[in-house]
Amino acid sequence: MQFRFNAWARQLRMLVGADSRLNVWRKLSLITAFCLLTIALLKPHAELPNRVYDWYFVVDITQSMNVPDYQVAGKSISRLQMAKQSIRKTLSALPCGSQVALGMFTERNVVNVVEPVEVCAHFAALDQTVASMDWRMAWAADSFIAHGLYNALEQAPQLGKQVRVMFFTDGQQAPPANPKYMPTYAGKLGDVPGYVVGMGKTTPSKIPKLDEKNAVAGYWEQEEVQRFGNFGMAETLSVLAMEHGQHDRNSGQGPGAELLSNAHLSALDEQNLNRLANATGLHYVRLEQAAQSSRWATGLGMTAWRWADTDLRPWLAAPAIVCGLLYLVLTFAGSTWYKWMAQRWPGTTQAMRTLKISSKQHV
Amino acid sequence: MWDEGLQTAILASGFGEHWGLMQLWPLILLPLAVLPWVLQDKLSFSHPALQGLPADPLSVWLERSWKVAASLFILALSMALTGPYLKSQMIEKVGRGAHVMIVLDRSASMNEPFVKKGDVQARLPKMQVARNVLKTLVQQGHDDLMGMVTFSTSPILAAPLGTDRAFVQAALDATEAGGMGFTAVARGLGMALDYFADQPVTGARAIVLVSDGGAHLDGKTQDMLRAMVMRQQASLYWIYLRSENGVSLKQSLGEDENIDAYPEYALHEYFQTLNVPYHMYEAENPEAVLAAVNDISKLKNKPTRYLEPVSRQDLSQYAYAMAWLVTAVLLGLTGLELKRWQT
Structure with a gap:
């Protein structure tokens, strides 16, 4: 296993050339982005x-x-x-x-x-x-x-x-x-x-x-x-009640039924x-x-x-854009911006510093 | 004020009307495109006297193109992630084969079987028989443009004239006899004929009327329908689903019979006077209808161009292609970088 990994690493080194570790990472991220986008061009899709x-x-x-x-x-x-x-x-x-x-x-x-x-x-x-x-x-x-x-x-x-x-x-x-x-x-x-x-x-x-x-x-x-509002059986069957103004059976045509007049x-x-x-x-x-x-x-x-x-393309594009940003950040690893970051958050930039030191050694 | 300005800008650009984005969040990545321009001090080699070096215009241009490429990379990919698309586009298609409009009777009588007696197989409702037959018709003619109108009291467009067979099938599946007992044949035919009106005559046009009864057409309607059929030059196929006690259209009526008592017969006579090819298929049983289907599927046509709307046209592939291209450029430029001082 160890051997295979070494061989793989050697091949990769040949691809990116003898270079600083930082540059290796830089190129790797760009190559990864390129590969992802190449796959994206084939319009991959799945169920x-x-x-x-x-x-x-x-x-x-x-x-x-x-x-x-x-x-x-x-x-x-x-x-x-x-x-x-x-x-x-x-x-x-x-x-x-x-x-x-x-x-x-x-x-x-x-x-x-x-x-x-x-x-x-x-x-x-x-x-x-x-x-x-x-x-x-x-x-x-x-x-x-x-x-x-x-x-x-x-x-x-x-x-x-x-x-x-x-x-x-x-x-x-x-x-x-x-x-x-x-x-x-x-x-x-x-x-x-x-x-x-x-x-x-x-x-x-x-x-x-x-x-x-x-x-x-x-x-x-x-x-x-x-406009006949009511049909069917009337509830009031008493003549007396009807005489007293309750006329549900005919109320549809009765006056004052506003709903019906409209x-x-x-x-x-x-x-x-x-x-x-x-x-x-x-x-x-x-x-x-x-x-x-x-x-x-x-x-x-x-x-x-x-x-x-x-459509699977967004799933490829998202890591590709991350790789691209990584490439950019590593490109400007020597900038004043980086120094400013290093002052603010010494911990988070630790990893980059080690990369940079090694790159300086190589240069 | 800003809100208003933004709204007018959005309205003017036609966003939401003519084009749209599937996702909005990737837009927040767009500002990252300025990074290559604002960040200073790339990886460099220390040199005792930069003034001593000659100016190199090629390097300056390479540097600029690198910045442009890096910016474009971010722009293109965030645009690709938003998934831009154009709405309601028309695309041109070429159609061959005949233009066939099916006119299907949906009136209540279609629920009755051909014969009242006999086993379950024989007592299939006429609607189901008609549906099965039309399904075979829809499956057969591969190049034909098809559409369907159903009618009872009023016509309903169930499927527009087009190449979408599965849609006609789905519309056929949805048909069930309902509505009222009236059979407004004229209105159904009129609506179907209307669909031919927008298109140039390129060959065979067929109206396939599937119904189990006739209807009386008054003189005015008769004249109007006659004019429409003549103008559209559509041939007429009537698949007459004859009920057990219905009149046969193949025999002529007796002397003493009143034609007004048989609206089917009157309709049949009227169709014969239309001066367009007219075929009548009398189907007492499910098998007999297949003859009609075979005849109709033989119709041929010249190829025609027509426009068909599509739901949305994806534009993101251009953004992906752009991103791929600039990545290639970036790779090339990175390869050109010096790894150590060369003298």
Whole structure:
């Protein structure tokens, strides 16, 4: 063993030439850096456990999402466009190896457009599919957010074990629903992590009616929207109670029901979304800038560790830069800077001094 | 004020919009690049009278290039570690083969089996049969560009026209019959035809309609669709998944039958008047559909150039190449150093 080491050392000495110990170290560090970078040029990569993110993006494509209450660079854009933009930004922010599935929501259910696919290899198709999402793809005009959200959460485990859900909606329930007849979340709280992303402003705006060519043809009026708040069995069956002003069965059309008189307007219903988020264990967040969602998507707690193709070059570059710095420091081993260091920390520079002494002896 | 200036600078440079960095921490290594310039007194030999030595311009230049190389080494490697990349680039690709848009019926009736009686094998839902058939179609044509539109009441783009087969497969996996009972054939076809609109006609274009029933198209829609099909010069393949009690399109209707009672038949007649190649495959059973698949995979096309977006284009390899180059220069320069006084 000893012999082999000696032979190795001799060969190395031949390589760097007969030199001082300091110079040997100097050249060695440079040669090491060179070797590491040469390997890096070959683009080494390997399957390593990697931080990836699996997302199921669901977009509400009901008509209230057409409300243009976002401002980007002086132009107003609709909630739907904003949601699409932020998904597209997120797609390019996700690391390779992540998987993305897409879905759209109207009425009471979510249609899964595409099953999870790897984000880098299928970027083009994913990007175009998101870009093509349109309110005209809606198959019905109702919007029961709770049903839709629960439906998406039911689908998620079938799409993949580590799939998280990001649900873009303004929370606008149309027509207004009777809370007694809303479904309850059947899954376990927090089983599927993810976000409910609130779109739009909290101040109500008119919902545009768009024609087939996406031009605004008018706005939904109060008379045109369904405003029956209550259906099903009335709790009060006594005529006496009804005569005394309690009329829950017909209260939807009764005067003074403020929620219902504003049913033709749409605003971000944070209260509803917060409640839904609490019921399902999702996080409620409000989207104000398109870039925000990529931060949420790659946030802590959303990680799925999986074996994925990993670039090894940074692992070579980091030691290479250390070697390069060592080379620099050793080059200036005789400088005033070194003397100053030696005064400050005599201990740490001890090693270098011994190197230097030996180098002087050689010179 | 500084904050504002910085923000405008970042906005103007397009950071986050057009390019980005995978890691930010290596940026703190950048200032180290000044080290070769600020550090003085390299390893030297003592000499009694430096004034006596002649000035050596070559050595001065070697010294400068050494400093430049050492600086560049640190700059290049820290830039490489940050992992810069360009966002949403378009790359040019060459496509051969036909352009095939699949138009798949997703209406509720697709959940029913071909026949109501018989063993489990025979009672596969039509949707599953259609899915299996389309999967073989997607697997076969290697050079074809493919895309898919599904429709029930409204059309949904499931996969854009492109070379990404795995994506079409994933979209096919995701299809399940749902939606409402309506079959908006015209809108589905319209959306599929729209995808041909942006591209030059380079050869065979095919629309593969997979549906189990027809729908009545009014005169206006008929004319619009006819104009679209003519303009895009797409041939039409209709794989008609006929139910047990459905009408056969191969026989002509009897004299006394009212054509309006058979929307499939009306649609079939309409398609024949489109003045584009039209083929109808009536599939009473899963095997019969394979004939259609074989015909479609025979379509050929001229090679076409088209642009396809890619997620990100890695720029770090340039930084690595740069670092490698300057390391080589540094090695060379170090080799030129004097080891002892030479006379």
